[in-house]
Amino acid sequence: MSNILRQQIERIVSLTDEEYAFVLSHFTSKKFKKHQIIIREGEYVHNDYFLLSGLMKSSHINPEGREHIIQFAMQDWWITDPQAYHNETKATLQVDCLEDSETLFITLENREKLCREMQKMEYFFRKKTTAGYIALQRRILCLISSTAKERYENLLTQYPGLFQRVPKSLIASYLGVTRETLSRLANNN
Amino acid sequence: MSNILRQQIERIVSLTDEEYAFVLSHFTSKKFKKHQIIIREGEYVHNDYFLLSGLMKSSHINPEGREHIIQFAMQDWWITDPQAYHNETKATLQVDCLEDSETLFITLENREKLCREMQKMEYFFRKKTTAGYIALQRRILCLISSTAKERYENLLTQYPGLFQRVPKSLIASYLGVTRETLSRLANNN
Numbered sequence: 001m002s003n004i005l006r007q008q009i010e011r012i013v014s015l016t017d018e019e020y021a022f023v024l025s026h027f028t029s030k031k032f033k034k035h036q037i038i039i040r041e042g043e044y045v046h047n048d049y050f051l052l053s054g055l056m057k058s059s060h061i062n063p064e065g066r067e068h069i070i071q072f073a074m075q076d077w078w079i080t081d082p083q084a085y086h087n088e089t090k091a092t093l094q095v096d097c098l099e100d101s102e103t104l105f106i107t108l109e110n111r112e113k114l115c116r117e118m119q120k121m122e123y124f125f126r127k128k129t130t131a132g133y134i135a136l137q138r139r140i141l142c143l144i145s146s147t148a149k150e151r152y153e154n155l156l157t158q159y160p161g162l163f164q165r166v167p168k169s170l171i172a173s174y175l176g177v178t179r180e181t182l183s184r185l186a187n188n189n
Numbered sequence: 190m191s192n193i194l195r196q197q198i199e200r201i202v203s204l205t206d207e208e209y210a211f212v213l214s215h216f217t218s219k220k221f222k223k224h225q226i227i228i229r230e231g232e233y234v235h236n237d238y239f240l241l242s243g244l245m246k247s248s249h250i251n252p253e254g255r256e257h258i259i260q261f262a263m264q265d266w267w268i269t270d271p272q273a274y275h276n277e278t279k280a281t282l283q284v285d286c287l288e289d290s291e292t293l294f295i296t297l298e299n300r301e302k303l304c305r306e307m308q309k310m311e312y313f314f315r316k317k318t319t320a321g322y323i324a325l326q327r328r329i330l331c332l333i334s335s336t337a338k339e340r341y342e343n344l345l346t347q348y349p350g351l352f353q354r355v356p357k358s359l360i361a362s363y364l365g366v367t368r369e370t371l372s373r374l375a376n377n378n
Contacts (some may be wrong), residue, residue, distance in 0.1 A: 115312070130318050133322045136325035
Protein backbone atom coordinates (compact mmCIF):
# COMPACT_ATOMS: atom_id res chain seq x y z
CA MET A 1 0.00 0.00 0.00
CA SER A 2 2.92 2.37 0.61
CA ASN A 3 3.33 2.21 -3.18
CA ILE A 4 0.71 4.94 -3.32
CA LEU A 5 3.30 7.32 -1.88
CA ARG A 6 5.93 6.14 -4.36
CA GLN A 7 3.51 6.66 -7.24
CA GLN A 8 2.82 10.22 -6.11
CA ILE A 9 6.53 11.05 -5.79
CA GLU A 10 7.32 9.40 -9.13
CA ARG A 11 4.78 11.58 -10.93
CA ILE A 12 7.31 14.35 -10.16
CA VAL A 13 10.74 12.65 -9.82
CA SER A 14 11.91 9.11 -10.56
CA LEU A 15 13.40 7.02 -7.73
CA THR A 16 15.45 3.84 -7.58
CA ASP A 17 14.29 1.13 -5.15
CA GLU A 18 17.14 2.13 -2.80
CA GLU A 19 16.14 5.79 -2.94
CA TYR A 20 12.51 4.95 -2.23
CA ALA A 21 13.53 2.78 0.73
CA PHE A 22 15.52 5.75 2.06
CA VAL A 23 12.52 8.08 1.60
CA LEU A 24 10.17 5.60 3.29
CA SER A 25 12.53 5.23 6.27
CA HIS A 26 11.61 8.84 7.16
CA PHE A 27 7.91 7.98 7.48
CA THR A 28 5.95 6.12 10.16
CA SER A 29 2.73 4.25 9.48
CA LYS A 30 -0.28 4.75 11.70
CA LYS A 31 -3.94 3.73 11.58
CA PHE A 32 -6.85 5.72 12.96
CA LYS A 33 -10.48 4.92 13.69
CA LYS A 34 -13.52 6.76 12.39
CA HIS A 35 -14.27 9.86 14.57
CA GLN A 36 -10.73 9.85 16.01
CA ILE A 37 -9.18 13.33 16.38
CA ILE A 38 -5.68 13.47 14.94
CA ILE A 39 -4.87 17.13 15.56
CA ARG A 40 -6.48 19.14 18.36
CA GLU A 41 -6.70 22.93 18.53
CA GLY A 42 -4.20 24.33 21.05
CA GLU A 43 -1.75 21.41 20.84
CA TYR A 44 1.58 21.26 18.98
CA VAL A 45 1.49 19.58 15.57
CA HIS A 46 4.33 17.17 14.94
CA ASN A 47 3.20 15.36 11.79
CA ASP A 48 2.08 15.80 8.21
CA TYR A 49 -0.17 12.85 7.21
CA PHE A 50 -0.26 11.15 3.81
CA LEU A 51 -3.45 9.09 3.42
CA LEU A 52 -3.13 5.51 2.19
CA SER A 53 -6.87 4.92 2.70
CA GLY A 54 -9.83 6.47 4.45
CA LEU A 55 -11.11 10.02 4.71
CA MET A 56 -10.25 12.95 6.99
CA LYS A 57 -11.16 16.61 7.25
CA SER A 58 -9.49 19.70 8.68
CA SER A 59 -11.66 22.42 10.12
CA HIS A 60 -11.78 25.49 12.28
CA ILE A 61 -14.26 25.60 15.13
CA ASN A 62 -15.19 29.14 16.10
CA PRO A 63 -15.85 30.33 19.68
CA GLU A 64 -19.59 29.71 19.17
CA GLY A 65 -18.85 26.07 18.25
CA ARG A 66 -19.60 26.49 14.55
CA GLU A 67 -17.38 24.33 12.30
CA HIS A 68 -15.84 25.66 9.07
CA ILE A 69 -14.27 22.97 6.89
CA ILE A 70 -10.95 23.89 5.27
CA GLN A 71 -10.17 20.64 3.49
CA PHE A 72 -11.16 17.02 2.95
CA ALA A 73 -8.41 14.44 2.36
CA MET A 74 -8.78 11.01 0.82
CA GLN A 75 -6.31 8.43 -0.57
CA ASP A 76 -3.18 10.11 -1.96
CA TRP A 77 -3.81 13.46 -0.19
CA TRP A 78 -1.78 15.14 2.56
CA ILE A 79 -3.37 16.68 5.64
CA THR A 80 -2.16 18.59 8.70
CA ASP A 81 -2.48 22.07 10.22
CA PRO A 82 0.22 23.50 7.92
CA GLN A 83 0.74 26.73 9.84
CA ALA A 84 1.25 24.93 13.16
CA TYR A 85 3.34 22.13 11.58
CA HIS A 86 5.74 24.32 9.61
CA ASN A 87 6.05 27.13 12.16
CA GLU A 88 6.10 24.81 15.20
CA THR A 89 3.22 26.68 16.82
CA LYS A 90 -0.02 25.43 18.40
CA ALA A 91 -2.84 24.17 16.18
CA THR A 92 -5.70 26.49 15.29
CA LEU A 93 -7.36 23.75 13.22
CA GLN A 94 -8.71 20.33 14.06
CA VAL A 95 -8.08 17.26 11.91
CA ASP A 96 -10.31 14.21 12.40
CA CYS A 97 -11.32 10.97 10.68
CA LEU A 98 -14.58 10.61 8.77
CA GLU A 99 -13.70 6.95 8.11
CA ASP A 100 -11.15 4.45 9.44
CA SER A 101 -7.90 5.69 7.89
CA GLU A 102 -4.38 4.41 7.24
CA THR A 103 -1.59 6.94 7.01
CA LEU A 104 2.11 7.44 6.57
CA PHE A 105 3.23 10.47 8.53
CA ILE A 106 6.44 12.48 8.50
CA THR A 107 7.72 14.79 11.24
CA LEU A 108 9.01 18.23 10.31
CA GLU A 109 12.49 17.19 11.43
CA ASN A 110 12.49 14.15 9.13
CA ARG A 111 11.05 16.16 6.25
CA GLU A 112 13.83 18.75 6.54
CA LYS A 113 16.49 16.02 6.90
CA LEU A 114 15.16 14.24 3.81
CA CYS A 115 15.16 17.47 1.79
CA ARG A 116 18.71 18.29 2.91
CA GLU A 117 20.11 14.86 2.12
CA MET A 118 18.24 14.20 -1.11
CA GLN A 119 17.70 17.16 -3.42
CA LYS A 120 15.18 15.15 -5.46
CA MET A 121 12.89 15.23 -2.43
CA GLU A 122 13.43 18.94 -1.90
CA TYR A 123 12.36 19.31 -5.55
CA PHE A 124 9.34 17.04 -4.95
CA PHE A 125 8.13 19.00 -1.92
CA ARG A 126 8.72 22.33 -3.71
CA LYS A 127 6.65 21.21 -6.72
CA LYS A 128 3.95 19.67 -4.52
CA THR A 129 3.66 22.84 -2.42
CA THR A 130 3.51 24.98 -5.55
CA ALA A 131 0.63 22.83 -6.85
CA GLY A 132 -1.08 23.23 -3.48
CA TYR A 133 -0.57 27.01 -3.61
CA ILE A 134 -2.18 27.15 -7.05
CA ALA A 135 -5.14 25.04 -5.89
CA LEU A 136 -5.73 27.34 -2.90
CA GLN A 137 -5.58 30.41 -5.11
CA ARG A 138 -8.22 28.84 -7.37
CA ARG A 139 -10.35 28.16 -4.30
CA ILE A 140 -10.03 31.79 -3.18
CA LEU A 141 -11.10 32.97 -6.61
CA CYS A 142 -14.01 30.54 -6.42
CA LEU A 143 -15.00 31.86 -2.97
CA ILE A 144 -14.89 35.54 -3.95
CA SER A 145 -16.37 35.29 -7.43
CA SER A 146 -18.59 32.22 -7.79
CA THR A 147 -22.17 31.46 -7.02
CA ALA A 148 -23.02 28.65 -4.59
CA LYS A 149 -23.95 26.53 -7.61
CA GLU A 150 -20.49 26.97 -9.19
CA ARG A 151 -18.81 26.16 -5.86
CA TYR A 152 -20.90 23.02 -5.59
CA GLU A 153 -19.92 21.92 -9.11
CA ASN A 154 -16.23 22.61 -8.42
CA LEU A 155 -16.41 20.43 -5.33
CA LEU A 156 -17.97 17.59 -7.33
CA THR A 157 -15.05 17.81 -9.76
CA GLN A 158 -12.34 18.16 -7.13
CA TYR A 159 -13.51 15.32 -4.87
CA PRO A 160 -15.35 12.72 -6.94
CA GLY A 161 -17.12 10.18 -4.73
CA LEU A 162 -17.16 12.51 -1.71
CA PHE A 163 -20.92 12.98 -1.79
CA GLN A 164 -21.48 9.27 -1.19
CA ARG A 165 -19.07 9.24 1.75
CA VAL A 166 -19.84 12.23 3.97
CA PRO A 167 -22.98 13.70 5.53
CA LYS A 168 -24.61 16.55 3.61
CA SER A 169 -24.11 18.86 6.59
CA LEU A 170 -20.31 18.69 6.10
CA ILE A 171 -20.57 19.44 2.39
CA ALA A 172 -22.68 22.48 3.28
CA SER A 173 -20.09 23.55 5.86
CA TYR A 174 -17.27 23.30 3.29
CA LEU A 175 -19.24 25.35 0.77
CA GLY A 176 -20.36 27.92 3.33
CA VAL A 177 -24.05 27.40 2.52
CA THR A 178 -27.04 26.14 4.51
CA ARG A 179 -28.34 22.54 4.29
CA GLU A 180 -31.41 23.88 2.48
CA THR A 181 -29.34 25.65 -0.18
CA LEU A 182 -27.27 22.50 -0.67
CA SER A 183 -30.38 20.36 -1.22
CA ARG A 184 -31.60 22.81 -3.82
CA LEU A 185 -28.21 22.69 -5.62
CA ALA A 186 -28.04 18.90 -5.52
CA ASN A 187 -31.57 18.52 -6.89
CA ASN A 188 -30.97 20.92 -9.76
CA ASN A 189 -27.83 19.10 -10.80
CA MET B 190 17.76 48.56 -4.62
CA SER B 191 18.23 44.90 -5.61
CA ASN B 192 19.39 44.48 -2.02
CA ILE B 193 15.71 44.13 -1.16
CA LEU B 194 15.77 40.74 -2.88
CA ARG B 195 18.96 39.73 -1.09
CA GLN B 196 17.42 40.71 2.26
CA GLN B 197 14.39 38.56 1.58
CA ILE B 198 16.48 35.54 0.59
CA GLU B 199 18.79 36.01 3.57
CA ARG B 200 15.88 35.89 5.98
CA ILE B 201 15.78 32.21 4.95
CA VAL B 202 19.33 31.27 3.79
CA SER B 203 22.63 33.13 4.02
CA LEU B 204 24.52 33.95 0.82
CA THR B 205 28.06 35.02 0.02
CA ASP B 206 28.50 37.99 -2.34
CA GLU B 207 29.47 35.56 -5.13
CA GLU B 208 26.38 33.44 -4.51
CA TYR B 209 24.12 36.50 -4.57
CA ALA B 210 25.70 37.68 -7.81
CA PHE B 211 24.96 34.25 -9.28
CA VAL B 212 21.33 34.41 -8.07
CA LEU B 213 20.90 37.93 -9.44
CA SER B 214 22.27 36.90 -12.85
CA HIS B 215 19.06 34.84 -13.27
CA PHE B 216 16.84 37.93 -12.90
CA THR B 217 16.08 40.81 -15.29
CA SER B 218 15.09 44.27 -14.11
CA LYS B 219 12.11 46.03 -15.65
CA LYS B 220 10.12 49.17 -14.87
CA PHE B 221 6.43 49.66 -15.50
CA LYS B 222 4.13 52.69 -15.54
CA LYS B 223 0.96 53.19 -13.53
CA HIS B 224 -2.05 51.50 -15.26
CA GLN B 225 0.27 49.30 -17.38
CA ILE B 226 -0.94 45.71 -17.80
CA ILE B 227 1.83 43.19 -17.07
CA ILE B 228 -0.10 39.96 -17.57
CA ARG B 229 -3.15 39.72 -19.82
CA GLU B 230 -5.80 37.01 -19.65
CA GLY B 231 -5.39 34.48 -22.48
CA GLU B 232 -1.66 35.08 -22.99
CA TYR B 233 1.24 32.89 -21.86
CA VAL B 234 2.96 33.97 -18.65
CA HIS B 235 6.73 33.88 -18.77
CA ASN B 236 7.72 35.76 -15.61
CA ASP B 237 7.32 35.89 -11.85
CA TYR B 238 7.81 39.50 -10.67
CA PHE B 239 9.53 40.60 -7.45
CA LEU B 240 8.61 44.21 -6.60
CA LEU B 241 11.42 46.60 -5.73
CA SER B 242 8.99 49.53 -5.52
CA GLY B 243 5.46 50.42 -6.53
CA LEU B 244 2.16 48.60 -6.25
CA MET B 245 0.40 46.00 -8.41
CA LYS B 246 -2.69 43.85 -8.22
CA SER B 247 -3.77 40.53 -9.71
CA SER B 248 -7.43 40.00 -10.48
CA HIS B 249 -9.94 37.92 -12.33
CA ILE B 250 -12.41 39.67 -14.59
CA ASN B 251 -15.60 37.68 -15.08
CA PRO B 252 -17.56 37.49 -18.36
CA GLU B 253 -19.78 40.36 -17.16
CA GLY B 254 -16.69 42.56 -16.71
CA ARG B 255 -16.74 42.47 -12.90
CA GLU B 256 -13.28 42.45 -11.32
CA HIS B 257 -12.39 40.21 -8.36
CA ILE B 258 -9.04 41.04 -6.76
CA ILE B 259 -6.88 38.07 -5.76
CA GLN B 260 -3.84 39.89 -4.44
CA PHE B 261 -2.10 43.22 -3.99
CA ALA B 262 1.72 43.32 -4.17
CA MET B 263 3.99 46.03 -2.85
CA GLN B 264 7.76 46.26 -2.17
CA ASP B 265 9.25 42.86 -1.33
CA TRP B 266 6.25 40.88 -2.67
CA TRP B 267 6.07 38.48 -5.62
CA ILE B 268 3.29 38.58 -8.21
CA THR B 269 2.31 36.59 -11.29
CA ASP B 270 -0.50 34.28 -12.43
CA PRO B 271 0.99 31.26 -10.61
CA GLN B 272 -1.12 28.63 -12.36
CA ALA B 273 -0.22 29.91 -15.84
CA TYR B 274 3.44 30.54 -14.93
CA HIS B 275 4.17 27.17 -13.31
CA ASN B 276 2.04 25.05 -15.63
CA GLU B 277 2.99 26.99 -18.79
CA THR B 278 -0.66 27.58 -19.66
CA LYS B 279 -2.53 30.75 -20.66
CA ALA B 280 -3.33 33.37 -18.02
CA THR B 281 -6.75 33.42 -16.41
CA LEU B 282 -5.75 36.41 -14.26
CA GLN B 283 -4.68 39.94 -15.08
CA VAL B 284 -1.79 41.70 -13.34
CA ASP B 285 -1.54 45.48 -13.61
CA CYS B 286 0.18 48.45 -11.97
CA LEU B 287 -1.58 50.71 -9.48
CA GLU B 288 1.58 52.86 -9.29
CA ASP B 289 4.81 53.17 -11.29
CA SER B 290 6.68 50.00 -10.32
CA GLU B 291 10.22 48.63 -10.49
CA THR B 292 10.66 44.87 -10.63
CA LEU B 293 13.14 42.06 -10.90
CA PHE B 294 11.58 39.18 -12.81
CA ILE B 295 12.61 35.57 -13.26
CA THR B 296 11.50 33.19 -16.01
CA LEU B 297 10.39 29.67 -15.11
CA GLU B 298 13.40 28.29 -16.97
CA ASN B 299 15.84 30.41 -14.95
CA ARG B 300 14.05 29.62 -11.70
CA GLU B 301 14.35 25.87 -12.35
CA LYS B 302 18.00 26.23 -13.43
CA LEU B 303 18.81 28.22 -10.29
CA CYS B 304 17.10 25.62 -8.06
CA ARG B 305 18.93 22.78 -9.80
CA GLU B 306 22.36 24.38 -9.57
CA MET B 307 22.06 25.86 -6.09
CA GLN B 308 20.18 23.82 -3.52
CA LYS B 309 20.06 26.81 -1.17
CA MET B 310 17.73 28.49 -3.65
CA GLU B 311 15.59 25.37 -4.01
CA TYR B 312 15.31 25.51 -0.20
CA PHE B 313 14.47 29.25 -0.35
CA PHE B 314 11.69 28.78 -2.92
CA ARG B 315 10.30 25.75 -1.04
CA LYS B 316 10.12 27.72 2.23
CA LYS B 317 8.72 30.82 0.51
CA THR B 318 6.02 28.78 -1.26
CA THR B 319 5.15 27.01 2.00
CA ALA B 320 4.71 30.42 3.69
CA GLY B 321 2.52 31.50 0.77
CA TYR B 322 0.45 28.31 1.07
CA ILE B 323 -0.12 28.98 4.77
CA ALA B 324 -1.14 32.59 4.07
CA LEU B 325 -3.66 31.47 1.43
CA GLN B 326 -5.13 28.88 3.79
CA ARG B 327 -5.58 31.63 6.42
CA ARG B 328 -7.31 33.76 3.80
CA ILE B 329 -9.68 30.90 2.90
CA LEU B 330 -10.53 30.45 6.57
CA CYS B 331 -11.13 34.18 6.78
CA LEU B 332 -13.40 34.09 3.71
CA ILE B 333 -15.51 31.17 4.93
CA SER B 334 -15.72 32.07 8.60
CA SER B 335 -15.25 35.81 9.18
CA THR B 336 -17.54 38.78 9.11
CA ALA B 337 -16.83 41.63 6.68
CA LYS B 338 -15.50 43.62 9.66
CA GLU B 339 -12.95 40.92 10.52
CA ARG B 340 -11.86 40.68 6.88
CA TYR B 341 -11.39 44.44 6.79
CA GLU B 342 -9.25 44.37 9.93
CA ASN B 343 -7.15 41.49 8.58
CA LEU B 344 -6.49 43.47 5.42
CA LEU B 345 -5.37 46.51 7.46
CA THR B 346 -2.89 44.25 9.28
CA GLN B 347 -1.65 42.42 6.19
CA TYR B 348 -1.13 45.46 3.99
CA PRO B 349 -0.37 48.48 6.17
CA GLY B 350 -0.44 51.70 4.14
CA LEU B 351 -2.60 50.19 1.40
CA PHE B 352 -5.64 52.29 2.28
CA GLN B 353 -3.75 55.50 1.54
CA ARG B 354 -2.56 54.16 -1.84
CA VAL B 355 -5.54 52.58 -3.62
CA PRO B 356 -9.11 53.63 -4.40
CA LYS B 357 -11.76 52.40 -1.97
CA SER B 358 -13.50 50.56 -4.81
CA LEU B 359 -10.50 48.18 -5.10
CA ILE B 360 -10.44 47.50 -1.37
CA ALA B 361 -14.15 46.66 -1.59
CA SER B 362 -13.46 44.33 -4.54
CA TYR B 363 -10.72 42.50 -2.61
CA LEU B 364 -12.98 42.05 0.41
CA GLY B 365 -15.99 41.03 -1.66
CA VAL B 366 -18.20 43.77 -0.18
CA THR B 367 -19.97 46.82 -1.61
CA ARG B 368 -18.52 50.37 -1.41
CA GLU B 369 -21.28 51.23 1.07
CA THR B 370 -20.38 48.33 3.39
CA LEU B 371 -16.71 49.33 3.20
CA SER B 372 -17.48 52.94 4.18
CA ARG B 373 -19.44 51.70 7.18
CA LEU B 374 -16.53 49.44 8.23
CA ALA B 375 -13.95 52.19 7.80
CA ASN B 376 -16.00 54.68 9.82
CA ASN B 377 -16.56 52.27 12.69
CA ASN B 378 -12.86 51.52 12.98
